[in-house]
Amino acid sequence: MLTTLKRYPRAVKLLLSAPLILTLARGITLPYLVIYLASRFSLSIADTGLVIGSTLIIGSLLSLYGGFLVDRMPSYRLILGCCAVFTLGFLGAFLAPDLWLFYLCLVLINLAYAVIDIAVKAGFASLLPVTERSEVFSIKYTLTNIGYAIGPFIGAAMAKLDISLPFLLSAGLGTGFFCLYFVWGDRDLSSADGALPSTPFLAVGKLLLQDYRLVCFTLGGLLSAVVFGQFAAYLSQYLVVTTTPETTYRIISAALATNALTVIGLQYAIGRRISHRHLSRWLAAGLSMFILGLAGFALSTTVVLWVISMVIFTIGEIIVFPAEYMFIDKIAPDHLRGMYYGAQNLASLGAALGPVLCGIVLASQPPHYIFYMLALFIVAGGLFYCLGASSLSDAKVQEAD
Template identity: 80%
Template sequence: MLTTLKNYPAAIKLLLSASFVLTLARAITLPYLVIYLSSSFGLSVADIGLVIGSTLIIGSLLSLYGGFLVDKMSSYRLILGFSVAFTLGFLGTFFARDLWLFYGCLVLINLAYAVIEIAVKSGFGSLLAVNDRSEVFSIKYTLTNVGYAVGPFLGAGLAKLDIGLPFLLSAGLGAGFCGVYFFRGNTGVTAIDAAQQPAPFLAVGKLLLKDYRLVCFTLGGLLTAVVFGQFTAYLSQYLVVTTTPETTYQIISAVVATNALMVIALQYAIGRRISQRHLNLWLAAGLSLFMAGVAGFALSTTLLLWVLSMAIFTVGEIIVFPAEYMFIDRIAPDHLRGMYYGAQNLSNLGAALGPVLCGIVLASYPPPFIFYMLALFIVAGGVFYFLGASHSKKATG
């Protein structure tokens, strides 16, 4: 992977660094939001869940317009502008003393992060040949997981000194990236010719709704994101109900470490082999492994079984993520690439809904029922994936 990185042009390296640095900044503070909201604003657990979940949902919905801007503006101006917004959002969380201001800053952070991610993916499509994109998507996802693995440890060290310091470090990382990108960014990347300027936002939205393949894949992504988007949250909910707090902490720590280490070790090796030609088979394999992992969770009675189940689940995640990117990349017109990736980004809604739905099931039915529900979401998501993929095959055939 390091050899491949060295051979990439500077523009690709900057896009990858944007994804890594801003993910690291986000990961530094994300684990401490619950504690911070509780200690600083006196919120209950239910209110904290509402704040975190709703800011993620609002940011994801607004990022659809961000995808429209990716198609309309130069990548340089967009990434620089939203990097500044990302930095200001974290500065605001450090200084905010009113909940409404803190809430607004969280929305700004989630929105800026989502739009930059869309711009990064769109940039890959503009700068690399089709056969090279699956490899760069795998590198990006590996770096993202490195950020999520390292970030909480940095945040933990600072939080011991002062619980607000992780937000300040995140702002510093954002500011540092802004400075580098201001001087090193390519001002010409993905600028759209006047002849290719997209129609107004609502007109483009209607056009996207008519793309059967995109609608199916967006729904498939949203449904499967319920399963893998926030797996630590629903597994914690399940374990708190079925075991002791000490056992819950032990198992969650082990599965999170397993997930992070496997993604870092295997994502590039597996992801770079995923090709457009056999996309349906790769998706089938990934979803099957999700199903096997969820079944393993339902049957796990020891720490070893939890770790093995997470290992299987993680390989499914390693396959499905690049496969999603490759499918959207295949069907997206060059001048609407940002909007297509923005639509794909709506899968975050599924990630936000996962813990909510699992909480409802745990409150109403025996605990194992959450795994039946998750299995249904995998099947439903798979149906939409294959409907979209089949239609795409007919369209290109």
């Protein structure tokens, strides 16, 4: 991976630094939001979940307009502007005396992060040929997971000094990236095509809804994200019901560490091999690994079995993430890449639904039923992927005729 990074132009390296630095900033703070909201604003567990979940949902929905801006504005200005909002969001969260202001800051943080992520992916499409994009997506995902793996440890150390300090450190990282990109960022980088007529946001949205392939891939991603988007949350819910708190903490800690190490160790090796030619097969393989991992979770009785199941589950994650990006990259018109990537971000709505649906099942059915439900979501997501892929194949045949 380091050899590949060395041969990339500076513009690509700077874009790759965004997921590492900004994800690290989020990883330092967001895992401790439950504790912070309970201690600072005296929220119950239910209210805390509502605050965190709703800010993620609002940020995801608004990011669709962010994708529209990616297609209309120079990437340099948009990334700097969103980075400033990201930084001010953390600074505001550090200073916020009231819950409503803290809530607004969380929305801004999630929105700015999502728009920068869209701009980065669109930038890759502008700077690199098609054959090199799967590799750069894999590197991006690896760096993102490094940020998520390291961030919580730094946040825990800072929180011991003062529970508000992680927000200040996250703001500092945002400032650091802003300065880095301000000085060395590519000022000419843009996904916008000035030769094309300007189209209103709602008109573009209707155009996207008419793309059957995009609708299928978005629905497939949303349904699949119910399973892999917030797996730590629903596994914790399951373990709390079926074991002791001590066992839950031990298993979840081992599972999260396994997930992070597996992604960091294997993502680049596997992801760089994913190509446009066999995307359907790769997605089928990844979704199959999810189902095998879920079966393993349902049958696991020891920490070792949980770790093995998590390795299998994570390999599915390693395959599906870059394969999804490659599908969208394949169907997105050059002048609408931002909107297409923004539509793909709507899959995070599924991640927010996962813990909610699992909580309902755990409250009304035997605990292991959640794995049946999650497997059904994988199958349903796979069906939508197949529908999208088949329509893509039909389009190719028509072009050939």
